[in-house]
Amino acid sequence: MTETTNKAANAPVNKDFQLEDSLHKAEDFFYKHKNTILIAVLVIVVVVGGTFAYNRFIKGPNERKAQDMVFHAQQYFEQDSFKLALNGDGNNYGFLQVIDKYGSTKTGQLAKYYAGVSYVRLGEFQKGIDLLTSFNAGDQVVQAMAYGLAGDAYMELGKTEDGISYYKKAGHYSDNELTAPTYLFRAGLALEKAGKPADAISLYKEIRDKYPQSTEGREMDKYLARLGDVRN
Structure with a gap:
């Protein structure tokens, strides 16, 4: 009995058979779960492609637009003209307009910080707190x-x-x-x-x-x- 067991354990393995068997199992798995797998792949393609498209065609341009908008507000801030920095001067935007339009961009987030500081400097402390504590x-x-x-x-x-x-x-x-x-x-x-x-x-x-x-x-x-x- 022991000899038979040892012979069986030491017998050459039919690798071709094992490989073919594995392939059949893979095919069976695919057909059983085909819909789930195809949906998962589609989601990955959409997410990866969507992220690339978002960064290239939406996020990037929005970041540049926000930077253009915030320029004059930063100048007013540096001059301690905090009301103009917040609200603009009628021709140029203030931090609040940048936040409203492009708040999700990095520049929009920075505008939150500037606006929060501006409100604190103007003595409008709660408005400053609201912006500073939501700033990322x-x-x-x-x-x-x-x-x-x-x-x-x-x-x-x-x-x-x-x-x-x-x-x-x-x-x-x-x-x-x-x-x-x-x-x-x-x-x-x-x-x-x-x-x-x-x-x-x-x-x-x-x-x-x-x-x-x-x-x-x-x-x-x-x-x-x-x-x-x-x-x-």
Whole structure:
């Protein structure tokens, strides 16, 4: 019995037969699922082709049109003419028109940031918040700045808890020495204002330990000492 089993195990395999059998199985599978497979292939073709067509014939031209539209609004923004930057001057478009027409483009998203800043600078804080919190930068530093400015706007409205939340969001969104220590420090100050010194101490220590070379990091021992937390 064992000898027979071993002979069977060591017998040469008919590869042609195995290949032919596999082909038949593949054909059977195709005919059984033909409609599903053809629909799936069609969907792939449409998605790939549609994505290519969208990028070439819609997205690309829309991006260029948005860039043309936003030019004068950016100039007004740089001149601190925020109302003209938002609404245009009657001959040239403002950020709001760019957002309305091409808000899904990269330039349209950037217009949201500019418009949010403009509203905050004009003292229309809630309008600024609405734009800054719906803005999608695609860039960690700019996105952190948008969250941080939303925190400023909430603080101006007296909404300290929301301000703290957005300062923390800004501070932790991008681990860099430009924005992180700045917004974490603002969160700490806001926590002090809210009567939460222990939470402020925790953030001040985070700034001191993670960003010791930043302007804020070099000052943290002073703020910690003020709250009674002295490093030995």
